[in-house]
Amino acid sequence: MPYIIACTIAALLILIYIFCYYQNNTLDVSEYEIKTPKIKGEIKIAVVSDLHSKPFYKMLKKVRDIKPDIIAVTGDYINDKCKNEQKMLLLAQELANTAPVYYITGNHERRLGNFDDIMRRLEKAGFRVLLNKTALCRVKSQEIAFLGLDENQADFEDYKARKRGTFKYKDMSPYFAELAGHSCFKIVLSHYPENFCLVKENNYCQYDFDVQLSGHAHGGQFILPFIGPIFSPGQGFLPKYARGAFGNPPRLIVSRGLGNSEFPLRLFNHPELVVLKLTGEKEHPSSVQ
Secondary structure (H helix, E strand, C coil): CHHHHHHHHHHHHHHHHHHHHHHHHCCEEEEEEEECCCCCCEEEEEEECCCCCCCCHHHHHHHHHHCCCEEEEECCCCCCCCCCHHHHHHHHHHHHHHCCEEEECCHHHHCCCCHHHHHHHHHHHCEEECCCEEEEEEECCEEEEEEECCCCCCCHHHHHHHHHCCCCCCCCHHHHHHHHCCCCEEEEECCCHHHCCCCCCCCCCCCCCCEEEECCCHHHCEEECCCEECEECCCEECCCCCCEEECCCCEEEECCCCCCCCCCCCECCCCEEEEEEEECCCCCCCCCC
16 A cells, blocks of 8 residues: 555656646747838747746747747846856857847846846847847848837845835836837837836836837746736736737737746746737737737
């Protein structure tokens, strides 16, 4: 009898391990399309978010298969312990060899003691590091403007202040004013999806741009049937902006991300690679699909 019990427990543990591995390593690809007169033909953007120092080579292979024109990395590429630093720098080179990469920081990078050095090394690897900066990307004989925001909401005291409702969000209006000077398609890279419309002041949806790409929420970590995403830092329980597309226009697209941070398990919430297709057709109110 003890032998049977031990074998049963061992079998259950193996099944649990396989289930957890599947939940954390099965890659989903989610496609969104925006039809706009600002684009001629089609431009494809791969959105890589929240790797948290996970050298996810399955993601790299999928990106190569997709053959994007641009790659956007929306923060928490490296975690705050700088785990797998060399592997992540090599992965950065591989991504940059695939397509132009526009990168912003998340809360984890901002807690790095060697932040400036890591930024320099990512730039050397081929990332265009955007810290409150606008950059023009010329692709297929046309331009797209990227505004990369460095909100620096990384301190743990910031989380407490947001929970109390006393956190003061930064005024990003000067950077949006610079972005508004461009007439081409405009993309905002912001790690924090809640900054799009949930904050009472200094929210981003009031400004002139086309789409915001974000991560951070990890899809709510757990996604339960009939309930949806469970929790996100900055939004709390049952977060609104944890995954999917919102707004019209401007629009918000939130990636569920690819890795984990402090909490090691995703549940019914596979890692997600987002692909955004910009197509040069007349824009309609239902143009986010």
